[in-house]
Amino acid sequence: MRAVHLRGPVVLDDDRVAPEAWLLGDRITFHRPSSVDATLDGWVLPGLVDVHCHVGLGAQGEVDRSTAEQQALADRDSGVLLIRDAGSPADTRWVDDREDLPRLIRAGRHLARPKRYLRHYGRELAEVAELPAAVVQEAVRGDGWVKLVADWIDRDLGPDGDLRPLWPDDVLAQAVAAAHAHGARVTAHTFATEALDGLLDAGVDCLEHATGADPRQIDRIAAAGVPVTVTLLQVAQFAAIADQAVKYPVYAERMRRMHTRRYQHVRDLHDAGIPLLLGTDAGGTIAHGRIADEAAELLAAGIPDADVVAAASWRTRRWLGAPVLGEGDPADLVVYDSDPRVDARVLATPRAVVLRGNRVR
Numbered sequence: 001m002r003a004v005h006l007r008g009p010v011v012l013d014d015d016r017v018a019p020e021a022w023l024l025g026d027r028i029t030f031h032r033p034s035s036v037d038a039t040l041d042g043w044v045l046p047g048l049v050d051v052h053c054h055v056g057l058g059a060q061g062e063v064d065r066s067t068a069e070q071q072a073l074a075d076r077d078s079g080v081l082l083i084r085d086a087g088s089p090a091d092t093r094w095v096d097d098r099e100d101l102p103r104l105i106r107a108g109r110h111l112a113r114p115k116r117y118l119r120h121y122g123r124e125l126a127e128v129a130e131l132p133a134a135v136v137q138e139a140v141r142g143d144g145w146v147k148l149v150a151d152w153i154d155r156d157l158g159p160d161g162d163l164r165p166l167w168p169d170d171v172l173a174q175a176v177a178a179a180h181a182h183g184a185r186v187t188a189h190t191f192a193t194e195a196l197d198g199l200l201d202a203g204v205d206c207l208e209h210a211t212g213a214d215p216r217q218i219d220r221i222a223a224a225g226v227p228v229t230v231t232l233l234q235v236a237q238f239a240a241i242a243d244q245a246v247k248y249p250v251y252a253e254r255m256r257r258m259h260t261r262r263y264q265h266v267r268d269l270h271d272a273g274i275p276l277l278l279g280t281d282a283g284g285t286i287a288h289g290r291i292a293d294e295a296a297e298l299l300a301a302g303i304p305d306a307d308v309v310a311a312a313s314w315r316t317r318r319w320l321g322a323p324v325l326g327e328g329d330p331a332d333l334v335v336y337d338s339d340p341r342v343d344a345r346v347l348a349t350p351r352a353v354v355l356r357g358n359r360v361r
């Protein structure tokens, strides 16, 4: 079996760094093999994670298989070897059969209501009461996650149109309980302040964006230990979204306010002790392969390099239940020229990407 000496250092955890390791076939080992075929120098991290990434989704909804393949390859080449998708209209189960593509944890289809999310993205339920049963169906189709759209602009309000929750609180609670009963966790798209208490009351497991969280809700999220995927690349688009919403001045003003405050907001979440997650939200209007750009946005917000890198790698892998780089674990890793915990900008230039023991970049 082919053996590669990783001359290290190898970052294993927040405070554990091994001086070296070996790639033995598709596995990692810390026991020196009898012979070594090659060496790889540099700082080694467990493969990066993008927790909000839509493989199979484009600006107009579902994309064909070859486009989805290009998306997954772009993610992989950026060092992302594990993706939690955050809803996809496409059946992407074929990705599991491809040794050269990142590992994918699916959330099934976004659950939304007619006219209350981006067209052609989600599964639109005619009646709110259908949500718990739909959650069960998506839980069965997915890989342990379900994605809800918790709030969106309500254009039926005319010029007063603004972000409003999609689901009554009692239905949300039933839906989250139904997911949990079927072994799935629930994450929710939320921009609005108004949707957050209902989600937290329901016991949601993760929040996407959470741009509307007020100080009291930030304390609630922290107390519940619910991570937030801050999607700063997506929130950077809020000003442009506001510019297009000329018919909805209330909504536009709110989106602008959240855009202006976005870095302070993310710092507030971090300072409250909320685990922040990295998600590019690639697949709608944002290109795949931009995990380093999302990391750079968190750095711009003032999040320490070490926390950004931990969130992009081992910390989030553990939270998802994925292997890190333990003895005998799959050799999914990324190699950098210098210590990313000291300067996370190095995430933009991986020296090598190794997936299932194969060097793919």
Ligand SMILES: [Zn+2]
Pocket (backbone or CB within 6 Å): 052, 054, 086, 281
């Ligand atoms: Zn998304």
